Amino acid sequence: MTASPPITPEVMPIPRKLTEPARRNLVGLTRPQLRAALVDAGTPEHQARMREVQVWQWIYQKGVRDFDEMSNLAKDYRARLKDHFTIEVPEVVTRTVSADGTRKYLVRIAGGHEVEVVYIPEEGRGTLCISSQVGCTLTCTFCHTGTQRLVRNLTAAEIVGQIMLARDDLGEWPEPGRAPKDETRLISNIVLMGMGEPLYNFDSVRDAMKITMDGEGISLSRRRITLSTSGVVPEIGRTATEIGCLLAVSLHATTDELRNELVPINRKYPLAQLFEALRAYPKLSNSERITFEYVMLKGVNDSDADARRLVKLIAGIPAKINLIPFNEWPGAPYQRSDWDRIEAFADILYKAGYASPIRTPRGEDIMAACGQLKSATERARKSRFEIAAEAGLPQPERIVRRPNAPDVH
Ligand code: SAH
Numbered sequence: 001m002t003a004s005p006p007i008t009p010e011v012m013p014i015p016r017k018l019t020e021p022a023r024r025n026l027v028g029l030t031r032p033q034l035r036a037a038l039v040d041a042g043t044p045e046h047q048a049r050m051r052e053v054q055v056w057q058w059i060y061q062k063g064v065r066d067f068d069e070m071s072n073l074a075k076d077y078r079a080r081l082k083d084h085f086t087i088e089v090p091e092v093v094t095r096t097v098s099a100d101g102t103r104k105y106l107v108r109i110a111g112g113h114e115v116e117v118v119y120i121p122e123e124g125r126g127t128l129c130i131s132s133q134v135g136c137t138l139t140c141t142f143c144h145t146g147t148q149r150l151v152r153n154l155t156a157a158e159i160v161g162q163i164m165l166a167r168d169d170l171g172e173w174p175e176p177g178r179a180p181k182d183e184t185r186l187i188s189n190i191v192l193m194g195m196g197e198p199l200y201n202f203d204s205v206r207d208a209m210k211i212t213m214d215g216e217g218i219s220l221s222r223r224r225i226t227l228s229t230s231g232v233v234p235e236i237g238r239t240a241t242e243i244g245c246l247l248a249v250s251l252h253a254t255t256d257e258l259r260n261e262l263v264p265i266n267r268k269y270p271l272a273q274l275f276e277a278l279r280a281y282p283k284l285s286n287s288e289r290i291t292f293e294y295v296m297l298k299g300v301n302d303s304d305a306d307a308r309r310l311v312k313l314i315a316g317i318p319a320k321i322n323l324i325p326f327n328e329w330p331g332a333p334y335q336r337s338d339w340d341r342i343e344a345f346a347d348i349l350y351k352a353g354y355a356s357p358i359r360t361p362r363g364e365d366i367m368a369a370c371g372q373l374k375s376a377t378e379r380a381r382k383s384r385f386e387i388a389a390e391a392g393l394p395q396p397e398r399i400v401r402r403p404n405a406p407d408v409h
């Protein structure tokens, strides 16, 4: 046996990253958090308020990402900020532009996850649809996002970062010295209607929206922000008092029996409980009306009787109804209602005194329409039973096969 060569310990260089303290991202910190972070990094207490305002304005009013551009801060203070902090928004992986001008951004967040952000330009305004979670723990049977396996909550930075990256792409940060005007904004409205259930990620959504509404930053009015929920009843009151934005509710059915199937969270919070919380909302939030979203599924929820029940259900609530023609996705177990059926349904609502616009599907050619969002890397389909167990929901019943709708299992 030959003697083994002596082992010479190799000196492995320690990666630089491990030797450096992690720098903290300033994006997504609320104002008190930002001020505390600046103090932790050595900003004297008596200057903290002023520094907070200066840094805040650079980040959210001017869209600056580099501390060196913060020209009203002394050079050595900028160097200190650079040592401690970063200013980071999620990375845009791809941008797809639809024939109708709708833009869909596929965005990468920490951990390699992806979410989608959609910009919908309209005459004199523009709406940005942002996501609150990767995937969704709920399992609405008509929704593509609900079939996505991986779920994590987005951080406040990742939520407000979606607005910032869209502003980057649209070139909407003001020229130096020019204040943004509401009437000319490309992103005039924000809807939390992308991937995820925003009320299952309440704190981060609230912090991100507070940052968005702040008058010294992006400065969007709370009336231009709409949060859409499937009906997480315990958080509806807090949405009014802690965010104060407009509320949209994904109703989609007028009986518990059908809603239990389409929007399974209804088993936990049935219609009676949902409507009790909704009746309190306008007063609590001082907002005019609630939007009811109603996806039109052929032969499932689109009869005249459904429309009449809907009118009864929302009686007394200042309301607007958004009829959403079902957007199909590969393997979807439903079909879109015929156009004349949608119009007949809308007519019953209209005659009862409700504005009920039929939402024109936008960006369908790039799979950017409502409920079609799902990141390409995370297409593994979860079983509805698995998802319900994770979300602490009762196990779903087997779906009854309907005409024109193949069983989803
Ligand atoms: N989780 C929240 C917000 C995201 S979904 C919620 O459910 O409200 C945004 C809207 O798109 C909801 O009204 C949802 O019901 C609707 N939607 C989901 N899938 C759809 C589809 N395939 N076609 C049309 N609308 C859909």
Ligand code: SF4
Pocket: 136, 137, 138, 139, 140, 143, 144, 145, 146, 147, 194, 195, 196, 197, 230, 250
């Ligand atoms: Fe989740 Fe909303 Fe889709 Fe339902 S409709 S699965 S709550 S994203």
